[in-house]
Amino acid sequence: MTTRPLDLLDVDALHSQEELAIRAVVRRVVDDHVRPNVAEWYEQGQVPVRDLAREFAKVGLLGMHLHGYGCAGASAVAYGLACLELEAGDSGARSLVSVQGSLAMFAIWKFGSDEQKDEWLPRMAAGDAIGCFGLTEPDHGSDPASMSTRARRDGSDWILSGGKMWITNAPVADVAVVWARTEDGISGFAVPMDTPGVTAREVHHKLSLRASCTGEIVLDDVRLPASAQLPAARGLKAPLSCLTEARYGIVWGALGAARDSLHTALDYAGTREQFGRPIAGFQLTQAKLADAAVELQKGYLLALHLGRRADQGVLRPEQVSVGKLNNVREALAIARQCRTILGANGISAEYPVMRHAANLETVLTYEGTSEIHLLVIGQALTGIAAFS
Known part of the structure; x- marks a missing residue:
């Protein structure tokens, strides 16, 4: 059994x-x-x-x-x-x-x-309109407060200029939520992607997250009516709260890549024979499988705890950082370990493990790198911000 x-x-x-x-x-x-x-x-x-x-x-x-x-x-x-x-x-x-x-x-x-x-x-x-989220810029990733995209008043209209990079869904999106610096601080805008001056270019030659549509958004003096501004979005706290929502999903999502990698490795180890028996019967293989399973369980319990706190309305951003840091880091380690169990077959597209490992390299980086989440946790522990 x-x-x-x-x-x-x-x-x-x-x-x-x-x-x-x-x-x-x-x-x-x-x-x-x-x-x-x-x-x-x-x-x-x-x-x-x-x-x-x-x-x-x-x-x-x-x-x-x-x-x-x-x-x-x-x-x-x-x-x-x-x-x-x-x-x-x-x-x-x-x-x-x-x-x-x-x-x-x-x-x-x-x-x-x-x-x-x-x-x-x-x-x-309903899936009839696709959205994207324009915060990251070519020169401003982990430091969105330094964004270069600007929005200035022209009568009752807004004029947006700048660019966003690494934007999922951008090449096919109908609307982009774009964050820009105004004279009053950071503001958000709902920008229809067919607005004159908006250009979306797909990013090619990716070695990770290839089954995902990624693009660059260029804003060339884009004229928007006053009604395009998100009225309740004021300051950097607004886009960061959106990131907290998305990071929570990553806490769970990374476990899916890890689970699929581990299922694949278990099935493979049970049928692949070397030296006259399945490799699942060797101590080193069992140690790899056991370590991966233990880390997967721990990550799951962490995700569930954070989920229950979210449903109670008491989940804090630094707690999401704990989950994102731990679960993506461990999921990547699990995928890499499972790849070794598959040996040379581990790099074949016939199996999903190498694809999961490559994808998790991106997940490790986007919506807050491990370094940023470490500093968020460090600030919560010490009361001192060490971001600069």
Whole structure:
């Protein structure tokens, strides 16, 4: 008798039947629409974003933790489980849902006007409109307070100038939530991507997150009406709160890549024979599998604890940093370790492990590098900011 990794501590017993049912639905969608195609998408560096978004929308995945406007209003834990299942398929699938719901939709939902919410959120929840989130710039990643993008008044209008880089969904997006510096501080704007002066260029030659659409946004004196400004978004705290939403999903999502890698390694080790027996019977292989399973369990319990706190309304940003730092770091270590169990076959697209490991290199970096999260935790422990 064998035990699957997340059955080791019977973590399903910690969930409600509703949570497990949501997980089962998302797992089925991933099995039907991601797994059969993702190796080809990854190899080609192309993904059918709109088709995927509509399939995800059919089961309420887009903005699923938001309320109203056609959103599912699911719990934070249910959303986390969905992120885990999506990233077990591929980090790109989870990124699509995360950027759409936790960044673009959340920003409009939390900071937008009633008109902006009515215009965009129902269409985005249905997968009929794709959103992106323009914060990172070519020269300003970990230090968004130094952003170069500017918004200036011209009568009642705004004129936006600058550029954003590494923006998921940008090449296919219908709306971008763009953050810019104004004379009054940082402000957010809902920018239709067909506005004159807006250009989106796809980033090619990626070696990671290839089943995801990534782009650069160029803003060349883009004229927007006053109504494009997100009225409740004032200061850097606004975009950072959106990042906290998205980082929470990553805490769970990274575990999906780790779980899929470990499942693959277990299955492979049980059937691959060397020296007359399955390699699962060798002590060194079992040590690798056991270490990976233990770290996966610990990461899961951490994610679940953070999810319960989120549902209670008491989750703090530095706690999300703990989860993002630990779970992505450990998921990457698990994927790398599992790759060694597959030997030479580990680098083949026939197996998902190398793809997960490569994707997690990006997940380690985006939405706060490990170094930034270490400093967030350090500031919480000492009361001293060490960012500069």
